[in-house]
Amino acid sequence: MAFADEVQAAAELAAREVAPAVVGIGTRGPLGSGVVFADGLVLTCAHNVRFPGRSLHFADGRGAKAEEVHFDPALDLALVATDTAGLRAPRWAALPAGLGTPVLAVVNPGGDGVRITLGTLATPAGALDGGDGLPGTTGFEHSAPCPPGSSGAPLVTLQGQVVGFNVRRQGALYWALAATVDLRGRLEALGRGEELAGRGWLGLVLYPAPMARRLRQAVGLEEAPGALVRDVLEDGPAARAGVRRGDLLVAAAGQEVSSPAELHQILVQTPPGTAVQLRVNRADGQVELTATVEQRPSPTAFGHHFRRGRRRG
Numbered sequence: 001m002a003f004a005d006e007v008q009a010a011a012e013l014a015a016r017e018v019a020p021a022v023v024g025i026g027t028r029g030p031l032g033s034g035v036v037f038a039d040g041l042v043l044t045c046a047h048n049v050r051f052p053g054r055s056l057h058f059a060d061g062r063g064a065k066a067e068e069v070h071f072d073p074a075l076d077l078a079l080v081a082t083d084t085a086g087l088r089a090p091r092w093a094a095l096p097a098g099l100g101t102p103v104l105a106v107v108n109p110g111g112d113g114v115r116i117t118l119g120t121l122a123t124p125a126g127a128l129d130g131g132d133g134l135p136g137t138t139g140f141e142h143s144a145p146c147p148p149g150s151s152g153a154p155l156v157t158l159q160g161q162v163v164g165f166n167v168r169r170q171g172a173l174y175w176a177l178a179a180t181v182d183l184r185g186r187l188e189a190l191g192r193g194e195e196l197a198g199r200g201w202l203g204l205v206l207y208p209a210p211m212a213r214r215l216r217q218a219v220g221l222e223e224a225p226g227a228l229v230r231d232v233l234e235d236g237p238a239a240r241a242g243v244r245r246g247d248l249l250v251a252a253a254g255q256e257v258s259s260p261a262e263l264h265q266i267l268v269q270t271p272p273g274t275a276v277q278l279r280v281n282r283a284d285g286q287v288e289l290t291a292t293v294e295q296r297p298s299p300t301a302f303g304h305h306f307r308r309g310r311r312r313g
Contacts, residue, residue: 007102010158011116014104017160018090022153024057024111025049025066033107033153033166036089037079041191044152045167046071046078056082057111070190075177076167079191090154092179093161095140099124103142103163104156105174109149119144122173138178140164141208146174154179170211200267200274200293203236204229204243206260225258226250226281241278241291250286251279267293 021036025048034044034056042056054066068081095101101121108114122141142155146166155164155176164176177183207215212228226248232239243249249257253276257263270276272295280287 006158007118010102010104010160011118013158013160014106014116014156015114018106018154018156018162019108019114019116020059021087021090022059022106022108022114024108024149025054025152026057026110026112026149027053027055031110032149032151033109034080035106035152035154035162035165036084036087037187038089038191040081040084042080042082042084043165043187044078044080045165046073046076048152049078049080055111056080057108058087059108059114060086063111070193072186072190075183075186077165077177077187077190079187090156090160090162092184093157093159093163094180095121095138095163095178096157102158103144104158105142105144105146105150105153105166106156107146107150107153107166109147112149115147117144117146138180138183139167139175140178141170141173141175143173150174170208175208200270200272201236201295202238202243202267202291202293203233204238204249205231206249206263209259209261224248224250224281225256227257227260227263229280237291237294238278241289242287243278243280243289243291244282247280247282247287249278249280252276 023034023042025032025034025044031054032045032048034042037043049066049069056064056066064082066080070079099121103119105117106114119142122143151166151168153166154162156162162179164178167175167177207228207230213223216223229243229245229247229249232243232245249263251257252263252266253270255266270293272293274293275290276293278289278291280289
């Protein structure tokens with residue numbers, strides 16, 4: 001079968017088997033997408049439903065309110081309890097690790113209708129190295145075109161099996177969490193109401209290491225180890241300590257930081273309430289700062305408090 005025919009068959013399969021379970025999250029504008037995870041539960045990104053009153057729009061025309069929500073703030077995911085009668089959760093599958101593996105994004109931005117687009121893995125599946133997540137969380141970038149409101153949407157193989165979930169846009173690409181056995185277990189525990197392991201929190205969003213390298217190259221700077229700060233939460237621990245957007249964080253709690261993943265590992269091991277020394281590089285030199293690590297708050301506490309109004313996902 002020619003590749004074009006294979007893609008057409010895959011899109012038709014996704015339209016039959018996956019699209020009916022893809023849900024739009026909206027109220028004012030295309031806030032996001034989601035997908036049926038299990039009977040009575042819809043999986044989406046936490047930032048899509050952090051405020052009350054968000055509406056669910058099902059592919060069959062039904063609507064509902066996102067009233068009972070279980071948050072996983074460490075991964076920016078949420079399970080919304082709602083009536084999913086007649087809808088079957090799509091099958092999950094292990095993601096092939098190869099660069100260039102074809103994937104289909106099945107999105108329903110704000111309930112404006114399902115779109116299915118084709119892309120490929122732009123990075124091999126590996127440790128999620130962006131501004132959110134726990135160490136060891138598997139993620140990847142993909143090139144399937146996704147309109148605004150696509151966070152929370154599933155990524156599927158040409159065989160119609162879910163291999164990931166959109167988390168946030170990164171330039172022309174999208175970061176996705178891989179649909180691993182560990183992630184499913186974590187979400188099943190969340191759906192049962194169990195308390196999930198979190199991590200210490202500074203109120204930062206960091207550029208993924210590959211994007212940080214590209215940004216430095218674009219302005220003629222040499223590659224340097226560290227975690228490049230993309231956003232700082234107003235009134236968060238880092239903001240109170242004096243961390244700024246554009247800072248390169250190179251040490252925390254007496255340990256060198258060469259990547260966002262290393263900072264995540266330090267924060268996991270640091271109890272809330274602990275004061276830690278931070279060392280950051282700026283254009284005018286190196287600065288030492290002190291921040292008190294906090295427990296990561298619920299997504300409902302975030303609002304739109306990142307400086308200059310940037311969205312997290």
